[in-house]
Amino acid sequence: MEVSRPLEKKKPLLRRMTPAPAPDSERPLRKNRPFLWIMAGNTISVFGDCFNGIALSLWVLQTTGSAKLMAAVQICYMATTILFGTLAGTVADRVDRRKLMLLSDFLRAGIAAALAVCLFYLHAPFPVMLALVTLSAFSSLFQGPAFHASVTQLAGKERIQQATSAVHLTDNVARISGLALAGVAVAAFGGFAAMLFTSVTFFLSGICVLAAGAFSSAGSKTAERAPFFADWSGGFAFIRKDALIRSIVILNPLLILFFMSSLMLIQVVAVKDWKAGPIAFGLIEMCIPLGYMIGAGLILSFSSRLGRRGWWVMTGLVALGPVFVAISFMPAAPAALPLILAAGIMFAFCTMLTQIILRSEVELDMQGRIYGTMGAITNVAPTLGLAVTSALADEWGATRVLEAVGLCLLVSGVAAVWLLKPIRNYR
Template identity: 25%
Template sequence: MKNANLFSNRNFILLWIGQVISQLGNSLYELAIMWYILQKTGSSMAMGVSVVCYTIPTILFGLVAGVFADRYDKKKIIMFSDLINGIIMLLTCFFIAKDMISIYGLYLIMILTSSVAAMFSPAISSIWPLIVKEEDLTKRNSLSQITNRACTILGPVLSGILLAAFHIWILFLINGISFLIAVLMESFITVPAVNKRKAVNEKFFFQMKEGILYITKTRSLLHLVFVGGLIINFFLAPLTIYSAVISKNLQRGSVGLGMLESSVGIGALAGGFIIFLGVMKNKYKIAIAGLALEGIGLMGYGMFSNSFYVILVFASVIGIGVSMASVGISTLFQTLVDKDKMGRVMSALGILCTISVPIGTMCCSAVINYCPVGIVLLISGIIVTISAISLIPIFKDRITNKIDEEKTSVINY
């Protein structure tokens, strides 16, 4: 690619703008559908079922989606996925406006949109390394982190305003239109071809498991997945529950919980800007520093769980760490994994992370019934910090720039 920098890259700009618009629309939809389910049923259990409807398709279809992303035209996959979700949203808008949909219909919509998203995710993850220069991937990922966090902060605020001013079907209409805008933007990008000769000749089911095999065959990649995927997601998944318990213990109520969650979001935004501005450039250092900050933040959360304003600071530290770790680990995978296997590897990583979140939430939620939340947070922070430090000897040469990391591939098949 001959573009001078990230913002002169036409493919990147078109795809990025389309994704920002659809992400903002989706953030409106996510709050709206949860609110609609609560209003329709008055049951928190129904909301819990909706979370399951979001999660299961990722686990069931993730590996299949990864194979499709590596076998077929990635641009067509993301366009088709966004088009289908756009149509689903517009149909849902109509059914809600006419009061023609039941709670089970909403569950079906969640399953369908989540299934389509499962197909979309490995394809879009595989496209970025193809249209963005390797030296610009860290900046691209940090920009994605910034916009993702901005959407998660702005989305609920805008959703609340729109829900108060208009009927709920308006939010589904906006989300549907945002998907169609994304399709339009995607139609103008050019994605370089990847050699698929070997992929086409291999059996489909072999390719399904190849993403996991690819990870397990290399010690450094396996260690990175274990620490940056499984361990971190396991211990960070219950953070909102911890925050809710602490806010209740300190008699801060829902306002306190909102402040703690906002502090994490603000920290994540700050972390994205830190990387985007080039304060840290080595992707290995960014990943390890981010993971370590998550651990330090959890330890601070635990040690000062009786001081609300102190833990606000540590909540921001966790946010900075989350942002840095996400950017660093994403960039590592995008540069270390062979391009023709990117979809399978990214979908395998996504499944492992998805599975660890509910397990971590259930386990840690059960433990705080018998152990003070501060102790649980402190122990979690220590484990996360030690895990982050364990990556240093694995990537020692790359951290110190002793080898040409830009040309290094994890596995040669």
């Protein structure tokens, strides 16, 4: 007789559940691979573009010897930005931003290579150079809004302050080192090599964007909801209705106008009045970017602990005017260096914190249009300011004009505190 065995209870299988990987926007920035790659690409392209700018300027001046033709290049840049800046921002809100950055990088790489061959081997006439420069400027317009909106998207709302600080810090380092090495490289290897190097850096920037991998684009959904020009006009309507964003769009170009004009006047004062030699002039040139880097480092280290951001913006803005006035009274370059360094720190707090506010408050599907519009205005303002202040400096002297610009900046800062309340009250 067969003895029946008691039924054994089957033990449930225990599965070790591996946690799903956190989205990129929830990771610390140092582990956020897509963010690190696109930031690296932007840094490389900024560094390489400095070589192109120096080589192109020297080619125009050495080949034509005409200041008017040099001005024509600047006018082309400015006109391209005015005409197509807002349209490029709208495109960045409607298409895959990663693909847009790739297209811009590889197109700029091809144009830089073509420019090198045309100028130094084919000896193309000036209009050909102008056409290629305009095309390069046009393609660059799409990279900026797509990149800035992608930074917000990849870093996440909680890390916007850290991400913005890191982007501005690396951008500034790339610009300083690029301008410092570009002149040496052009002198040692020639303009052709410098422009080819620019082409390589743009290509490497595209490779970095490829290495970031695919990431969803919030802007791609917009194309299903509205026609292109409805989106384009919607960007202006958003700026007009939103008091905070409208205040930033007004403040940023105004600040850049006064700041860039003051820097140019300090250079003139250093040469004409302070009789600064190469070492002193180099220290003056170094103080602003060094101060900016210090300011960026402070903002990065404070992270989310930095409260009352609007108050910090306005404090820096109001303090900049008296600093420039004080610089105009300095008898020599060494006495002015601490003040110039302080101006760089204040400028970092003004500009970077407004960028952080903008990224925090504007939805992702609208950021391309906001950056495109603000970039179009901001790129024009310093050009006009430099034209006016340089003419006045020739007439009245750079010291007096620097003092006047500082006073105007002080008045503008006080007016901004009073009128731009949405920024002042922002926490």
